[in-house]
Amino acid sequence: MIPAAFDYYRPKDVEGVIALLQEHGDDARVMAGGHSLIPMMKLRMAEVPHLIDLQDIAALKGITIDGDTITIGAMVTQHELINHDGLSAAAPILSEAALQIADPQVRYMGTVGGNIANGDPGNDMPGLMQCLDAQIELLGPEGTRKVAAREYYEAAYMTDREDDEVLISVRFAAPTGGYSYEKQKRKIGDYATAAAAVQITKAEGRVATASIAMTNLSDVPVWSEDAGDALVGTTCDAEAMKAAVAAMLGDIDPTEDNRGPVAFKRHVAGIILTRAITRAWDRA
Amino acid sequence: MNDLTPDREERSAGLKGLGCSRKRVEDARFTQGKGNYVDDVKLPGMLHGDFVRSPYAHARVVSVNKDAALALDGVVAVLTAEDLAPLNLHWMPTLAGDKQMVLADGKVLFQGQEVAFVVARDRYVAADAVELVEVEYEELPVITDPFESLKSDVVLREDLAGQTEGPHGPRKHHNHIFTWEQGDETATNQVLDDAEVVATESMYYHRTHPCPLETCGSVASMDKVNGKLTLWGTFQAPHVVRTVASLLSGIEEHNIRVISPDIGGGFGNKVGVYPGYVCSIVASIVTGQPVKWVEDRMENLMSTAFARDYWMTGKIAATKDGKITGLHCHVTADHGGFDACADPTKFPAGFMNICTGSYDIPVAYLGVDGVYTNKAPGGVSYRCSFRVTEAVYFIERMIEVLAIELDMDAAELRRINFIKKEQFPYQSALGWEYDSGDYHTAWDKALKTVDYEGLRKEQADRVEAFKRGETRKLMGVGLSFFTEIVGAGPVKNCDILGMGMFDSCEIRIHPTGSAIARLGTISQGQGHATTFAQILASEIGISADNIAIEEGDTDTAPYGLGTYGSRSTPVAGAAAAMAGRKIRAKAQMIAAYLLEVHDDDVEFDVDRFAVKGAPERFKTMKDIAYAAYNQAIPGIEPGLEAVSYYDPPNMTYPFGAYVCVMDIDVDTGVPEIRRFYALDDCGTRINPMIIEGQVHGGLTEALAVALGQEISYDKMGNVKTGTLMDFFLPTAWEVPNYETDHTVTPSPHHPIGAKGVGESPHVGGVPCFSNAVQDAFRAFGLRHTNMPHDHWRIWQTANDLGLHE
Structure with a gap:
């Protein structure tokens, strides 16, 4: 956990950052809070000869x-x-x-x-x-x-x-309607086993719009248009939620890690999403 | 104590002795960041060491090229096994009678094994140089499963090839270490054959790690002028380290000073002797400069001192109405690449033979087979006496399985099998003499406090509601009743590398009536400076606030075997009381002289000696201390000091009754601890606040182990849980409110009746949390499932039982 040597910069404005990035190219990285980059540097998994700290900007x-x-x-x-x-x-x-x-x-x-x-x-x-x-x-x-x-x-x-x-x-x-962010994790400080962000608007007792995204269930975040569409026009009943979950499960691609095997992650993704939709709908 | 006059009560309270929840004197420095840990030791000219470690779990080391590393500015040396061989330090003895490579000698046996030791002027340069050492490996087949190991043609320990006799008897296979047997197998099998009911279960107690906040490290300073080696280190047993260092290095013992400064948690991790210690010493001898080595978190998790890794199979025999008649236990113990278990010499599986637990089991047998695999060595007692968590987990699971087999309530099954109060001292079938206990009283108190019957009714209602589809949460009631065995020796049974397991206290009373006491133990957070002063305060009548406690410096402290296995209070605490009594005996003679009466005519009264029948005629301990130094007393030599080396007649057997109430989300596998009740009986209670703190800490580590903490490997022997992202270390967030309670059953043989306590909550806690999870599924047919009960494994259990359909 000892990083390799690096040069440290703390520019006062974004122009200074751009200049450093142009000068050093691949060898430079900007750092915001440092929670991802610094551990990677300490593990020597990220080699950053020029570290640009953004905190003074x-x-x-x-x-x-x-x-x-x-x-x-x-x-x-x-x-x-x-x-x-x-x-x-x-x-x-x-x-x-x-x-x-x-x-x-x-x-x-x-x-x-x-x-x-x-x-x-x-x-x-x-x-x-x-x-x-x-x-x-x-x-x-x-x-x-x-x-x-x-x-x-x-x-x-x-x-x-x-x-x-x-x-x-x-x-x-600014979003309108009901919202929910639901996350399952093993402990404080852990990444999600599955997490869902849901925004729902309601008109005349039915879902007017729905936007649904999930985290850590693929190599990128997954915004599922189909999952949202599955809810639109429904009363957000059990069947609609099932359809939304099915759509999302079609879009995610989790991999096995210490959080568990794929079957578990897919199951939990469905549960977490159902809970998130339920809560967002209640708030809509 | 009813006859205490207010005056005596006041004086007694002023002592802050036994029973006082005195605030910890250590905390002023710890809470202000003013502790002094090994990594705080900074010496002029100090060099820094760092390891090149093997990325492979099993490989031949073909070559090590140091050139590029040595060419780096600031690098002083790169040591390999070849460099250590002329000193015969490329291997070192382990605490278990095996030997371990200090640096890879031709091959590596686990991922993270030490291959070369880089010494540099700067910690950062050392880390850079580690990357520049080129090691060529030739991969060998990896074995991470002990059962596979015992069948494999692959010889893991080529240095032992052909040796059919090990330090603990015959070896059955080239990857087999020992067989250890206790009890009567023939008689046990007979009982099993004849039994009305037999419950059988296999269980795996997974590998985990003590993971103290401070990792292991040392600073060695060889002074070539006076020939003296000073070694600061994270040592739970500094005196043993001094002796071992002397035997290994050839430096006379009086020329070695070992200092354990403040230690940031040990939990067994700091009992062992690690290659880093040896390398820092050698590097200091070679360079003539102080050398520091401190491992990082990943190194700590992957290379120093794992715990557990026991594959246990049990058979328990009983009558139809639940009276246990016999117990058979076999363990296949995965010891990794070297047998570095930290156990007393005669106990290669520690005190696993306490596995009959708190129950009156007439016949029993235990067999343990130790096996080599391509995993890190260790096998320490993680917050427990030697292998006692394994033993208690085993029996507390067997009880649950038997209850299922008998269709009986598990609390009642325990009750009818407890050793009865009048049976103590109790001889167990596997050779222990339990000193004292009152299990029924503790159990009844626990069950009454939690309204056990009410919980069972609620649980039954919940099961019905679940079946009706009204809830997706099940409720588990976890029970455990444990008996710990702590305070090793006695010397006749227990030694480490031949060193008898006594302990010691030396006390000096200063002329003005304050005192300093030094002990052979070393606190790692237990609060010794607080509690030992309290023991002495009650014994010698000087306020605990006026008694300084020192430990950990072998030049000043009396020889002792250190702190682990909850032995400090049972052994060093007893030595403190005995040393205090020697002080008091001399003080009595001085008082009698000063009061001009016969020795027998004065009596000790809290903080003074008074003339019997004339309490107004007295001399305080302060008066006596002054006189001891400054008044010529005929027939009594000046001074007031004493030393006691205490060889305990037996171990102490603290016990407790725990109940955990848990709600389990069947769909996500998330357990929620609703309630945790812990009743501990550790005999005489010295500082109730510290006991409570110890119970909280031990339970939290129990929660960790039961619910997710593990060191796991993939098939290639790669450590999968080598950082705190994946290795579960609970925070305040994950921890429930604990309810603590107690009964008091003093130890009959301990001078003040005290037993150990720091590890009890871990020993009792692990099965309690685990039983709670498993009990939640009992109504759906679960018999046993292995820990750790993390989300996915709980989910898997529910899935296997068809609860997601």
């Missing part, structure tokens, strides 16, 4: 709620998500999810941007952002561009972000 901080548009800076911590007054009213699913990430010490340091950018299949924010249909804002040498969270993830730790780009914020429309 004020522009990456802050939560903005502008009408029904919510923008979260990349360096906003999970702790801030939980404790931001306006956000809890505007998008309560965020604090519900953030409270299920690790423990308070981790949440003081862990950031939204780091959680989203890294492409770790175990992270909670990617699935959540897909559920919310968030736009991810990336800054590179050519300026900024936006990518839909639903398009961002390619494979484990592989994303649409280029090496010389930095994730600077995520933006999404």
